[in-house]
Amino acid sequence: MSWQQVCTTGDVDEDELEEFEVGEITVLVANAGGEFFAYPPFCPHQETPLSLGMIDGDTLTCIKHLWQWNLKTGEMRDIAECPLLLYDVKVEDGAVLVNLAKELKYDYQ
Amino acid sequence: MKISVRTRGAPFVFDCAEGEKILQAGLRAGVGLPYECGSGTCGTCKAEMGEGEIDEGWAEAPGRTYVKSEKSEFLMCQASPRRDCTIGVRSKVEALPHEVPVPDAVGGRIKKVEPLTHDVCQVEVSIDKPLSFNAGQFMLVGAPAVAGQRAYSMAHYAATTGSLTFVIKQVPDGGFTDWLFAADRSGTELELFGPLGVATYAPALPNNLVCIAGGSGLAPMLSILDHAIQVGHFDTYTGDLFFGVRTERDIYLLDQLKEFAGKAPEKLAITVVLSDSPPTAGLAQAHPELRFDEGFVHESTMRHMAGRWENVMAYLAGPPPMVDATLRALVMEAKLTPTAIRYDKFS
Numbered sequence: 001m002s003w004q005q006v007c008t009t010g011d012v013d014e015d016e017l018e019e020f021e022v023g024e025i026t027v028l029v030a031n032a033g034g035e036f037f038a039y040p041p042f043c044p045h046q047e048t049p050l051s052l053g054m055i056d057g058d059t060l061t062c063i064k065h066l067w068q069w070n071l072k073t074g075e076m077r078d079i080a081e082c083p084l085l086l087y088d089v090k091v092e093d094g095a096v097l098v099n100l101a102k103e104l105k106y107d108y109q
Numbered sequence: 110m111k112i113s114v115r116t117r118g119a120p121f122v123f124d125c126a127e128g129e130k131i132l133q134a135g136l137r138a139g140v141g142l143p144y145e146c147g148s149g150t151c152g153t154c155k156a157e158m159g160e161g162e163i164d165e166g167w168a169e170a171p172g173r174t175y176v177k178s179e180k181s182e183f184l185m186c187q188a189s190p191r192r193d194c195t196i197g198v199r200s201k202v203e204a205l206p207h208e209v210p211v212p213d214a215v216g217g218r219i220k221k222v223e224p225l226t227h228d229v230c231q232v233e234v235s236i237d238k239p240l241s242f243n244a245g246q247f248m249l250v251g252a253p254a255v256a257g258q259r260a261y262s263m264a265h266y267a268a269t270t271g272s273l274t275f276v277i278k279q280v281p282d283g284g285f286t287d288w289l290f291a292a293d294r295s296g297t298e299l300e301l302f303g304p305l306g307v308a309t310y311a312p313a314l315p316n317n318l319v320c321i322a323g324g325s326g327l328a329p330m331l332s333i334l335d336h337a338i339q340v341g342h343f344d345t346y347t348g349d350l351f352f353g354v355r356t357e358r359d360i361y362l363l364d365q366l367k368e369f370a371g372k373a374p375e376k377l378a379i380t381v382v383l384s385d386s387p388p389t390a391g392l393a394q395a396h397p398e399l400r401f402d403e404g405f406v407h408e409s410t411m412r413h414m415a416g417r418w419e420n421v422m423a424y425l426a427g428p429p430p431m432v433d434a435t436l437r438a439l440v441m442e443a444k445l446t447p448t449a450i451r452y453d454k455f456s
Contacts (some may be wrong), residue, residue: 054437056444061447063436063437065447066447066450069446078446078447078448079448082200093230
């Protein structure tokens with residue numbers, strides 16, 4: 001598998017996060033002000049579902065311990081101790097395509 | 110028995126007595142092992158078994174949903190060693206910082222149980238040796254008749270004390286609270302461990318305080334405000350306490366709240382927020398020192414704090430849905446940074 005359609009742009013409301021299953025892989029898609037990003041579904045800290053996270057501008061915050069990242073780059077902010085992993089994403093004709101050539105995992109998985 | 114811990118940083122070795130929980134043995138030795146509830150719920154203290162053998166303890170601990178048995182994971186707060194063990198922890202572990210009181214096991218005895226509402230009581234416990242704790246911390250409390258220990262916050266502050274006061278809410282199917290509420294338990298011996306928890310107040314804190322509590326989450330806020338009032342925190346900074354309960358009959362310790370408000374007039378505002386029914390006019394008339402509001406406690410907090418979020422340290426405690434809703438509001442609406450929010454995540 002490489003580029004796979006995960007959802008359409010209408011499936012995720014602005015500044016929201018939704019999980020999608022593609023085969024065996026669960027992908028978390030963020031719609032940040034109309035731009036789309038994709039991540040593994042858990043916080044790199046303790047496997048908390050990041051679908052419960054919060055988007056504010058370009059900051060993503062996990063609800064459990066408030067780890068924060070730049071949601072466009074995965075770069076850590078404030079008290080986070082691990083960066084966020086991102087899949088490559090492209091949008092074509094309203095379809096959100098994610099490069100799933102390799103499933104991204106954190107080392108606790 | 111010897112416990113050797115591999116971590117993402119330096120390794121640690123400490124002794125663990127027979128029957129003692131590995132988490133408690135480590136903390137007692139000053140090793141900052143990861144934990145939050147310390148009582149089998151949150152899953153934060155999970156570790157991987159290497160060499161050795163353990164007794165996993167409380168089989169029904171809710172936090173077991175977070176452990177993967179195929180990876181030999183277990184909860185350090187529940188497990189005791191059967192022989193020397195080597196275990197792995199997937200986080201940075203450091204020695205406990207000097208300003209934190211080192212927790213230890215301490216015996217105690219219930220002095221007095223006083224009902225505060227239909228399902229909340231105040232429990233006074235005398236302990237066998239004096240304890241120092243930071244305002245906002247909690248103890249693990251266990252009774253011989255009940256499996257496992259539960260986490261309860263101190264509802265007062267004293268630099269060193271031989272007597273602890275807890276506020277305990279009866280929970281449905283709660284083994285400990287079913288036992289506590291079933292009869293007069295005065296005189297019962299207890300096993301305690303602590304102090305624990307990082308959502309604490311220190312007098313040097315240069316911030317306005319905002320305390321947000323739901324139900325029995327008021328206890329740690331009483332401790333924080335008690336200490337802050339003792340050291341004159343509100344001579345310089347403001348304080349706001351928002352205490353959320355469902356209905357008028359769930360309100361407790363109004364007299365203590367009024368006493369607090371009276372000690373820092375104009376600077377400390379206390380708001381009692383009812384989620385299920387509007388406060389009656391009589392309530393506000395009877396307690397003019399306090400403010401009464403309607404709605405969810407995080408909504409009331411946002412209304413009353415609007416435009417006042419500069420230089421704030423926010424503390425929160427309460428049932429998980431209340432904590433999550435409040436965290437969301439503090440991050441998304443109040444725009445507080447994570448370092449300006451203190452809480453112990455118990456679930």
